[in-house]
Amino acid sequence: MLERNQRLSRSLLWSCQRAFYERQGIEAWRQQHIPNFITSNPVIGRAYAQVVLGWMRDWCAASRSETGRLAAPEPGQPFYLIELGAGAGRFAFHFLESFRRLRARSQLRDVAFRYVMTDLSERNLEFWLSHPRLQPFLEEGLLDVARFDATHDEQLVLRRAGTVLAPGSVANPLAVVANYFFDSIPQDAFTVRDGVLHECLVSVSSSQPEVEAADFLERAEVSFEDHEARGASYGDAELDGILEEYRERLGDTTFLFPSGALRCLRRLQGLAGDRLLLLSGDKGHASEDELSERASGVSLVLHGGAFSLMVNYDAIGRYFRRRDGHVLRPIHRHASLHVGAFLLGQPPDGHGETELAYEEAIERSGPDDYSTLIKAMEPHLEGMKLEELLAVLRWSGWDSGMLMAVFSELMALAESASEPLRQEVCWAIQQVWETDYRLGGEDDLAFHLGMLLYVMDRPAEALTFFEHSLRLGGEEPGTYFNQGMCHVRLRQDARALECFEQALALDANLSEAQEMLSQLQSPDWRGLEEVAPDEDSEG
Structure with missing residues (x-):
C-alpha cells in the first residue's frame, strides 16, 4: 500500500504523471500515447483563431490608431495568448497559420499579438524552437515559448524575447488556450448522497513501488472510498462556495472538481488584470444536468504511462460567473469534444464580436461536429x-x-x-x-x-x-x-x-x-x- 485515503489532488498519481511527461517529452505524442488529433487539426485551429480575433475586435473597438484602424487598449503592447500544455505544437501551428492570414485581411492587422507556447517539459520547448514549421512565426515575433508549471507558477519568462509576464506587466487583455490540459492536472472527487457531501479519497497499491517507472500505472491498483466532508474542504471561499452549491442542488452523484484548474486560472487572471479569455476543449461535463447523470465512481483513463480524467466545465463556468464573467458553450451536447469560452472583464461595447465568432466557428459547425462526422464518414x-x-x-x-x-x-x-x-x-x-x-x-x-x-x-x-x-x-x-x-x-x-x-x-x-x-x-x-x-x- 503506497497511500491510503488521500485527497485525489495530493495523490502520488500526479507525481507519476509529471514524471511521464518530463521523461517522454515529444515522444509521448510521436509514439501516439497521448490522443491529440481532435484538438490539433486545421479545423480547430481556424475556429479558435476566429474567436480570438472576435475577442480582440471587442477590446479594440473603443480605440483607433491615427490611420483609423482598430487599436489595442494599450497600443504599444501586444495581446498575449498563452497555450497551456502545448505538447507537440501542432495546434499552435494550425492556429497561427489561420490567425496570421485572417488578421492580415482585417482592421486588426496593425495590432500587435504574440502567441506563447508553454509546457512542463524542457524537451518540448527545445523541439518547438527547432521545428522548421514554427521558425517563420518565431522569427516574425508572432510566437515565443516559455516553461510553465500550472500547479504553482505565477509568471512566465519568454525564451526568445526575454520578456517576463508577471502580475502588473501584461498591459492588454490575455487569452488562454487549454486543450486536453485540465484533464491531466490535479483535481479532486466528491459524492453527494442524501444531501450530504462526501470526498472520494484515493488509495494506491502496487507490487512495484517506483512511481516514476514507465509501467507503474499499468501495475497499480487504484481505488476510491467516500468519506463525509466535515467543514470547509478547501478553506477557500470560492471553491467551497461552488461545492456548497453542488451539495444543495445535485442529487446522488459523484463528480470531479477541477481544483488545480481553478487555482491555475486564478493565477492567470492575476496576469491578465481580470481581463481574460479562456478557450478550452476537452472531454467533460458542461452542465449541472450532465453532472447529475453521471454513473457513480471515479475512473482513470490510461494513455501509456499517463492518465486523464473528465473535466468539470460546469465548475469552471461557476467560477467565472462568481467573478462577473461570461460563459459561452454550445446549446447542444457534445459528442466527442466540449469547447467552451470563458470571459472576464467587460469591453466598452460588450462581447458581441466574440459571441458571434463563437456561434459561427464553434457552435454551428465546430470541432466537435467535425470529429463526429469524420468518424461517421470513414x-x-x-x-x-x-x-x-x-x-x-x-x-x-x-x-x-x-x-x-x-x-x-x-x-x-x-x-x-x-x-x-x-x-x-x-x-x-x-x-x-x-x-x-x-x-x-x-x-x-x-x-x-x-x-x-x-x-x-x-x-x-x-x-x-x-x-x-x-x-x-x-x-x-x-x-x-x-x-x-x-x-x-x-x-x-x-x-x-x-x-x-x-x-x-x-x-x-x-x-x-x-x-x-x-x-x-x-x-x-x-x-x-x-x-x-x-x-x-x-x-
Missing part, C-alpha cells in the same frame, strides 16, 4: 468520387492525416481523371504539404504525394516531393527507384541510370530497378520506345 470514403474526396480535403483544412486516409482512393481516381480535376488534385497536394506539421515517425507524406503526382503524369513535380522524402525520411531504395522513373518520363536517361543504381546499392534484390537498369543500358532503348509510342512508360 467507412464510406472508399466509394466516393474524386470530387467528393477533394471536398473532404477542403473541409478538413487540407489536413495531411485526411489525405493519407483517402490516399488509395485518390491514386485510383486521379490516374484516370480529366485534366481539370487533375489540376485540382495538384492544388490540393500543395495545400496539404504546406499545412503538414511533422513530428517524425509518421507515414512518409512527401513520398505519397510524389506517387500521386507521378500517376497524373507530373514527373517534374513528383521529383520535388521524392527529394523531400529523401531529405526528411532518409534514403530508401523505393524512393530512388521512383525518382528514376520520373527521369525516364522526362527523357533524362543519365539521371535515371544514377537513381536506379542508387536504389540497387541500397537493395541489390530490387527487381524493378534491375529491369529498368537493363533496359536503359540497351542500345535500342529509345528506339523501342518510339516503336510503341502509345504504351504507358511506367516500366
Whole structure:
C-alpha cells in the first residue's frame, strides 16, 4: 500500500504523471500515447483563431490608431495568448497559420499579438524552437515559448524575447488556450448522497513501488472510498462556495472538481488584470444536468504511462460567473469534444464580436461536429468520387492525416481523371504539404504525394516531393527507384541510370530497378520506345 485515503489532488498519481511527461517529452505524442488529433487539426485551429480575433475586435473597438484602424487598449503592447500544455505544437501551428492570414485581411492587422507556447517539459520547448514549421512565426515575433508549471507558477519568462509576464506587466487583455490540459492536472472527487457531501479519497497499491517507472500505472491498483466532508474542504471561499452549491442542488452523484484548474486560472487572471479569455476543449461535463447523470465512481483513463480524467466545465463556468464573467458553450451536447469560452472583464461595447465568432466557428459547425462526422464518414470514403474526396480535403483544412486516409482512393481516381480535376488534385497536394506539421515517425507524406503526382503524369513535380522524402525520411531504395522513373518520363536517361543504381546499392534484390537498369543500358532503348509510342512508360 503506497497511500491510503488521500485527497485525489495530493495523490502520488500526479507525481507519476509529471514524471511521464518530463521523461517522454515529444515522444509521448510521436509514439501516439497521448490522443491529440481532435484538438490539433486545421479545423480547430481556424475556429479558435476566429474567436480570438472576435475577442480582440471587442477590446479594440473603443480605440483607433491615427490611420483609423482598430487599436489595442494599450497600443504599444501586444495581446498575449498563452497555450497551456502545448505538447507537440501542432495546434499552435494550425492556429497561427489561420490567425496570421485572417488578421492580415482585417482592421486588426496593425495590432500587435504574440502567441506563447508553454509546457512542463524542457524537451518540448527545445523541439518547438527547432521545428522548421514554427521558425517563420518565431522569427516574425508572432510566437515565443516559455516553461510553465500550472500547479504553482505565477509568471512566465519568454525564451526568445526575454520578456517576463508577471502580475502588473501584461498591459492588454490575455487569452488562454487549454486543450486536453485540465484533464491531466490535479483535481479532486466528491459524492453527494442524501444531501450530504462526501470526498472520494484515493488509495494506491502496487507490487512495484517506483512511481516514476514507465509501467507503474499499468501495475497499480487504484481505488476510491467516500468519506463525509466535515467543514470547509478547501478553506477557500470560492471553491467551497461552488461545492456548497453542488451539495444543495445535485442529487446522488459523484463528480470531479477541477481544483488545480481553478487555482491555475486564478493565477492567470492575476496576469491578465481580470481581463481574460479562456478557450478550452476537452472531454467533460458542461452542465449541472450532465453532472447529475453521471454513473457513480471515479475512473482513470490510461494513455501509456499517463492518465486523464473528465473535466468539470460546469465548475469552471461557476467560477467565472462568481467573478462577473461570461460563459459561452454550445446549446447542444457534445459528442466527442466540449469547447467552451470563458470571459472576464467587460469591453466598452460588450462581447458581441466574440459571441458571434463563437456561434459561427464553434457552435454551428465546430470541432466537435467535425470529429463526429469524420468518424461517421470513414467507412464510406472508399466509394466516393474524386470530387467528393477533394471536398473532404477542403473541409478538413487540407489536413495531411485526411489525405493519407483517402490516399488509395485518390491514386485510383486521379490516374484516370480529366485534366481539370487533375489540376485540382495538384492544388490540393500543395495545400496539404504546406499545412503538414511533422513530428517524425509518421507515414512518409512527401513520398505519397510524389506517387500521386507521378500517376497524373507530373514527373517534374513528383521529383520535388521524392527529394523531400529523401531529405526528411532518409534514403530508401523505393524512393530512388521512383525518382528514376520520373527521369525516364522526362527523357533524362543519365539521371535515371544514377537513381536506379542508387536504389540497387541500397537493395541489390530490387527487381524493378534491375529491369529498368537493363533496359536503359540497351542500345535500342529509345528506339523501342518510339516503336510503341502509345504504351504507358511506367516500366
